[in-house]
Amino acid sequence: MHKKFLIGLVPLLAFLAACGGGGQQPLLPAAPTSFTATPTAPTTVALTWQASNGAQSYTLERRTGDAPFVEIATLPVSARSYTDVGLAPATSYDYRLRGRNSLGAGPVATASATTPASNGGGDGGGDGGGDGDVNDGDGTLFTVRLQPTSRLLIAGTSEAIGVTLKRPDGFDGGVTLSLHGEVVGSGAERIAGAFTPMVATGGTSTLTLTAGADVEPGAYTLVVRGTANGVERSATLRVTVEAPVDVLLVDDDRSYNNSYPDDPEGELSASDTAFRKLLDDAGVRYQTYVVGDSSDGPDYDVLSKYRTVVWYTGDENGPQSSAETLSSTDEISLGAWLDTGDKRLVLVAAGYFYHLGYLSLEEVPAESFAASHLGFTDVRFEPNYGAPVSLTAHGTAGEATEGMKLTVAADAGGVRAHRSFGLVSPGTDVLLTYAFDADGDGERPMPVVTLREGTGADGSSVAAYVGFPLENVVDVGPNSKAKLFDVLLGR
Numbered sequence: 001m002h003k004k005f006l007i008g009l010v011p012l013l014a015f016l017a018a019c020g021g022g023g024q025q026p027l028l029p030a031a032p033t034s035f036t037a038t039p040t041a042p043t044t045v046a047l048t049w050q051a052s053n054g055a056q057s058y059t060l061e062r063r064t065g066d067a068p069f070v071e072i073a074t075l076p077v078s079a080r081s082y083t084d085v086g087l088a089p090a091t092s093y094d095y096r097l098r099g100r101n102s103l104g105a106g107p108v109a110t111a112s113a114t115t116p117a118s119n120g121g122g123d124g125g126g127d128g129g130g131d132g133d134v135n136d137g138d139g140t141l142f143t144v145r146l147q148p149t150s151r152l153l154i155a156g157t158s159e160a161i162g163v164t165l166k167r168p169d170g171f172d173g174g175v176t177l178s179l180h181g182e183v184v185g186s187g188a189e190r191i192a193g194a195f196t197p198m199v200a201t202g203g204t205s206t207l208t209l210t211a212g213a214d215v216e217p218g219a220y221t222l223v224v225r226g227t228a229n230g231v232e233r234s235a236t237l238r239v240t241v242e243a244p245v246d247v248l249l250v251d252d253d254r255s256y257n258n259s260y261p262d263d264p265e266g267e268l269s270a271s272d273t274a275f276r277k278l279l280d281d282a283g284v285r286y287q288t289y290v291v292g293d294s295s296d297g298p299d300y301d302v303l304s305k306y307r308t309v310v311w312y313t314g315d316e317n318g319p320q321s322s323a324e325t326l327s328s329t330d331e332i333s334l335g336a337w338l339d340t341g342d343k344r345l346v347l348v349a350a351g352y353f354y355h356l357g358y359l360s361l362e363e364v365p366a367e368s369f370a371a372s373h374l375g376f377t378d379v380r381f382e383p384n385y386g387a388p389v390s391l392t393a394h395g396t397a398g399e400a401t402e403g404m405k406l407t408v409a410a411d412a413g414g415v416r417a418h419r420s421f422g423l424v425s426p427g428t429d430v431l432l433t434y435a436f437d438a439d440g441d442g443e444r445p446m447p448v449v450t451l452r453e454g455t456g457a458d459g460s461s462v463a464a465y466v467g468f469p470l471e472n473v474v475d476v477g478p479n480s481k482a483k484l485f486d487v488l489l490g491r
Contacts, residue, residue: 027251027261027290029055029099029106037113042089045113047097048081052106055099056245056287057152063094073148074159076240086145089118102245102287102305142167142175142233144226146207150238153191156213157244161237163195163205163224173228174199179207180234181222188212191220191239200226207237215241247286249275250297250311252325261290274471275312275348278485286310296329303337308489312348312470325352331369338373339457346488347374348466353420354381361422374465375428375452381420382436391468393432393448400487401431401449407474420467421446428452431464431487451488464488 035049052058055077061069062084073082077099087093093115096108143166151159165175177200179193186192192210207224222237251258255269268276279286287306291297303309311334313325326334326349337343356370361380370376395404424430424447433445448467455463466488473481 027054027257027288028104029053029101031107032058032097032099032109035095035097035109035111037093037095037111039113039115040083042116042118043085043087045084045087045093045095045115046081047084047095047111049097049109050080051077052099054101054288055106056101057099059098059100059105060148061096064088064091069094069096071148073150074152075150076152076242082150087115089115091115103289103302142226142228142231144175144224144233144235146224146235146237149236150240151209153209153211153215153239153241154244155211155215155217155241158208158210161207161209161224163200163207165200165203165205165226167203174201175226175228177205177207178225178227179222180225181220183215183220184222188214189216191215191222191241193222209239211239211241217241217243243285245285245287246307247279247284248298248303248306248309249279249286249288250291250309251275251288252291252297252311252313254293254313257290259293261292270471271312271469274481275310278482279310281482282486282489282491284489296327296333298333299329300333300336303333304340307342308344308346309334309337310346310348310489313351325349325355326369335369335373338455338461338463341456341458341460343456343461344490345373345461345463346466346485347464348470350420350467350469351381352465352467353379353422364422370422371425373452373455373463375424375450375455375463376422376465377425379420379422390474391434391448393434393468394445395432396430399429399431401484404432404483405479406432406481406484407476407479408468408472409474410472421448422467423447424450424452427454432484449484449488462490 030053032049032052036047038046040046047060057077058075058079059071060073060075060082062072063069072084075082084093091114093113095111098108099106145164145166147162147164151161153159163177177195177198181191183191184193190212192212194208196206196208218241220239220241222239224235224237226233251272253269253271255272257263257266257268257272260266276288289298289302297311334345338345353370356364356379358364358379358381361378363378364371364376366372370379390410391408393406393408395401421434421436429451430447431451432449434448435443436446437443449465451462451464453462455461470481470485473484475481
């Protein structure tokens, strides 16, 4: 297929996509399994479950009878149990639990329980369960209750907690609310709390929690205190702080899970496994975005939530694939995201230059994404036709890859891996080259892994490009895909 014809397809495909092409298909969490609710006291139910694949946190909801479900807790991904306290005796409760990540909420798991009847006597008010009643000696009773009683906070973000005040007839005075705890305060290492209103004369108030950017990740117990007529009542709030997730892994390799993103048991491809393992082994917290077979990748609104994007297309996106490695819409989204500044892109796309139509070494337009953001001047795609030979890439002197020698093996089926390479403009670093006769003038080192620092509109973003399937690298001592990956991530 000629380059001009392929280039002409780009606006046509973009038009067809706008007229009803497939939408984004992010990987939402699966439903938690083995979800059970067990009453342990007249006012307490214990809940347990097994992990939800793909979850970053959990949302727990509760209702009685036919009432709507109400969220009672947001829990960290490590949670496997929760104790719901302060309930009414001899009452049936329904619970819903679902995993959440930055792309949305997954399907629910359900459980029900009926608390036993009370054996008589009061529960003494107490601080447990996030709420309690107080009698000031003159018959004035008020209750402070939090909804939810636990909350997950990402450092540098805010979340709201509902505060409900139950007042007896004849008591309409103000209740002054305050937040207490060893981590409560102002500053980057503290959790701040603001009540709206702070002096509640009605039945509700809203507590806005803000975790500073440098709050140490961990679990904290805070206390919401209500004071009225010299009487004080405290309700417990459990807060878990986690570090922000600033890396997005874009799975765009057209493998099984791209066709069936909602199948949690689906087999992962070699690309899927390799990139998840690289990030896990590096201790990097990341979110995965699975691109549907006929869909564009994440748009600018999704990309803007992250500082680093690792986007891989696998070895399937070559001549045998009709799908574009990167669509024109993807290029526009990535370019706009890099232009916002202080961003890092790692693009691993062996078939990219094939789908741009470059089967011989040719100049690329200056306004193209390959030129303007990746830093290429001329590019070429080399298909997997011919003998199943491996590729040997050598590190460049003076770069972090100096002395590196990577062998890129043939695919498991004995087929030589695709590779894309090209010439680069000043300001683009060449990290790895391999010897190839690109223009009939004899073999010479051709850039196959590049890094452009200072890309984007304000020159503060970084874009790395890998022109071979990274999962095919044969790890031999320090010559490993993990070492190269660390360089690409700027670690």
